[in-house]
Amino acid sequence: MSTQSIHGIIGYTITPFDSEGQLDLPALGHSIERLIDGGVHAIAPLGSTGEGAYLSEQEWEAVAEFTLTQVDRRIPTIVSVSDLTTAGTLRRAQFAEAHGADAVMILPISYWKLSDEEIFEHYRAVGDNLGIPIMLYNNPGTSGIDMSVDLIMRIVNAVDNVTMVKESTGDIQRMHQLNLRSQGQLPFYNGCNPMALEAFVAGAKGWCTAAPNLIPDLNGQLYTAVNAGQWDEAKSLFYRQLPLLDFILRGGLPSTVKAGLRLTGLETGAPRPPLSALNAEGCHRLQRILDDLR
């Protein structure tokens, strides 16, 4: 499949655990069906929302394989394969490719801050040994590493299968620069929920978000309005869903989205410690925000 098909609302899955803290794959299946029923244009497992960083290798593989089987190519699947080591990242990327992923997403997580050269070699080492597209992901808020637009363009130009960029800094100027320097040819995606509206007007091709777990209709309607050039409608839809977008971002996506799934009838357990479940006050606030959106 071509990169061109990745666009619109890219829905991030949570990773459900049972009461013992073990993977709950049936619940994952339900959550995937809810996302697809909700109209997302692609599915992204094992990302920040999916607690990919907190899984054992065996668990990671189980989730990746299960998700790809469940989606079954109805829509594209983009698997987050970031690992602390380059070898581990490549191994996961190849696993995803072997099991039918349409693309992989790579965030340069690390313990030590990486130099530009180290980041470049990291992407090159994976890209050179992979047959599917890579979405480069910049999110200093979780990775501690902020890739400059210069570095991103250097990687995109040198590594053939790095064909997409997900930008989550929340700084709209990054998207402007990606657009200007690529003469509008590099597809970029927004990973900052409360910037969904402006990212689209700046030219983002898609919105990477966990929100469709809770409000798929509003997310989809925003994209539809944008595509139809109905900006007053888009603005109105955006401001309507903004309180939820702010809430899930500030509270931590795994905690808030899992709480929201429970409030809407799907039990997916608590995040894995040290991450904690949303507390009672938070759940109450979330319920009110969801009620306001009905």
Place this chain on the structure above:
Amino acid sequence: MSTQSIHGIIGYTITPFDSEGQLDLPALGHSIERLIDGGVHAIAPLGSTGEGAYLSEQEWEAVAEFTLTQVDRRIPTIVSVSDLTTAGTLRRAQFAEAHGADAVMILPISYWKLSDEEIFEHYRAVGDNLGIPIMLYNNPGTSGIDMSVDLIMRIVNAVDNVTMVKESTGDIQRMHQLNLRSQGQLPFYNGCNPMALEAFVAGAKGWCTAAPNLIPDLNGQLYTAVNAGQWDEAKSLFYRQLPLLDFILRGGLPSTVKAGLRLTGLETGAPRPPLSALNAEGCHRLQRILDDLR
């Protein structure tokens, strides 16, 4: 005049100096006429671009009075009256009111960081003694003080004539919050040039900018396209002028705008030291950017 009339492209004037470093009021007159001819919807003297912070009190008054006389109510005039002391700010605000300003703009500049309470009292002390609207201005990049949305809303709610907010952090979330918390009732204006497009889609009522000194047509066309709901056109116009917007912001507005005025035929001298004139390489780059826009 009502606050409602302040909207669209709000053009900031530079403050011309002659070769001796003295005020050059005739050149100021020319630059004001260029802005009005260029179609700006309001004029804002003595702001960041206007080197208001670097003038003696006598010079400040001369520029304020000259500008108000020159504009002569053809369009609204918003005078920046920020001073390090509350007393000085009030004195300037009253001077502006007495000479016919439609509104004043106040940035809480200081040497010591101010507490929220000190900032609140600063606005209240001026507002309680003034008969025209105040545009509250947040620009931590120059003032060193970042007013939270909480504080801004507190001031707006408590001080009757603080009726407008100019936001220059470049963080679109501030505008979202101003909009959400005021139920869309508080007019906010964008002061970050490279965010012009997104600020409008988020609901900004105007764009405070020095760019019309150099490219008034492109600025105005962007606003027209936005108002007509032609977002593809707006996006195209925005990306076209973005290299210039980036350049004048990064190079410092007084230096770059004065250099640009010279390149376009109006001599307004150099900024006042320690600010320096744009160097030869910068002038060359600016010339190329301007050429590309013709």
Place this chain on the structure above:
Amino acid sequence: MSTQSIHGIIGYTITPFDSEGQLDLPALGHSIERLIDGGVHAIAPLGSTGEGAYLSEQEWEAVAEFTLTQVDRRIPTIVSVSDLTTAGTLRRAQFAEAHGADAVMILPISYWKLSDEEIFEHYRAVGDNLGIPIMLYNNPGTSGIDMSVDLIMRIVNAVDNVTMVKESTGDIQRMHQLNLRSQGQLPFYNGCNPMALEAFVAGAKGWCTAAPNLIPDLNGQLYTAVNAGQWDEAKSLFYRQLPLLDFILRGGLPSTVKAGLRLTGLETGAPRPPLSALNAEGCHRLQRILDDLR
């Protein structure tokens, strides 16, 4: 007098105002005598503590002249002459020299962030027209401009009478670098009160502080212990006075020091708005801290 004589405890004066907000020079005289009686090794008027940034030019000159007359060369006087413009800074520096200052202190305050080149030219323009030593002052917390060690060394090497550096970032590494790069030849002074102990061990020649307005004995004993190589005693003295040093820094020096002077029997009025007087709770806490030191 030579730069060599500036060392030890350099006491910063407040600028007293009467109940009308006008200069109270007799109170200034009293505060200077208290500092000298308290054993400070030099006096520094019109700095951050002295609200130099909030005075009219006339007031500034009155304070400078009065202080120099009052000190009357009993100990060195270092006058802070920072102004937003280069011309204003030079004018103040020459005024200080003409009235007998031993040195001037210059912080590159500005409204627009200055480039390294602009800062360099600022110091050169003043230095080339002055006959007394300049203490370069780095304090991004108030000035918004952080001079790198590279830039500081460049200025020190190029401008003959920039012979001392006051460092107030609170980052001990800056002092290490100043020491290493000058092979220990550049006198540096600490302007961060809660780093007094470590700055001395790193090689600082003096401590620029407003604390001697309130606890001159403890300040002086610390310096004495350091000079005698009694580091256990120095450590003990430092930790004893640290709560006060923290308090006056966090609360803003003009507010807290003026409050402390009142609590110790010298009325110097309130800081000039927008700065506010220390509130009742703060005064109560300050009283308890002072009581603990008796």
Place this chain on the structure above:
Amino acid sequence: MSTQSIHGIIGYTITPFDSEGQLDLPALGHSIERLIDGGVHAIAPLGSTGEGAYLSEQEWEAVAEFTLTQVDRRIPTIVSVSDLTTAGTLRRAQFAEAHGADAVMILPISYWKLSDEEIFEHYRAVGDNLGIPIMLYNNPGTSGIDMSVDLIMRIVNAVDNVTMVKESTGDIQRMHQLNLRSQGQLPFYNGCNPMALEAFVAGAKGWCTAAPNLIPDLNGQLYTAVNAGQWDEAKSLFYRQLPLLDFILRGGLPSTVKAGLRLTGLETGAPRPPLSALNAEGCHRLQRILDDLR
């Protein structure tokens, strides 16, 4: 063994890899002997320097067990056991205890930023199930999480076996506050190499450092001078070794220390990608710095 015995120079081991990237335990044994011969007062495997974050669980256990066997209680061993999950951290801590560690070190690494409550529960969950002391480790530069002094004191007061704090922010004020709030009763250790001198004067009980892999004599002499109250000597020794301390910190400890070991005759391989070996220019500079110290 009691916490009291952990003091002085705490030497961090690297983790050697062979040319295939596999663990090289014999080289680890040599490096441990060099540290002990060099006079360190304790050994700390699997920390930042030891690339603990980049090892598989099997490798991690092999290094922990081998190190404890090699040291064989000649001096205390403090094993870094940080893992992304609470369960993994506890498992490693119990492994270390079972194999004879004197203490463990825990840094709250994570992918998502943790709330104070989550961090607190993380330490409590481990502490409640462990029989040896825990050194709480704060290093936002690698973990992305900065624990306030308030939070640290709360954990220390609530979790019995959190008995030591390692502070690596490089902000001396943190140590001051730990000292003040614990009335000097909480042992704190410095993890910021270029702050070694000042941390000791502020009261640090030890210096956690990888430098003894390269310059054990200078490190030890500094501690000896400090303990003897010879501060002029300590200052001189500190400034002498500072260029090396700066260099290894800025270049990343695994890369620079492994390069330095090679330059001094012990081959320990390259760091694990994405970390890269020190480049030729860096090696040349490091050689010169080491030569200057002979």
